[in-house]
Amino acid sequence: MPSPTTDLVRSYLKEIGRYPLLLSKRxxxxxxxxR
Structure with missing residues (x-):
């Protein structure tokens, strides 16, 4: 049974992984x- 903290960390890492892509596009x- 996964604890809520690890769940939070996992979603947090997902968001972080998505961020650089958005930043580079911007x-x-x-x-x-x-130009």
């Missing part, structure tokens, strides 16, 4: 707009 869009 940076690319900003770079294209500034």
């Amino acid at each position: 940076l690319q869009m900003l770079g294209l707009c500034s």
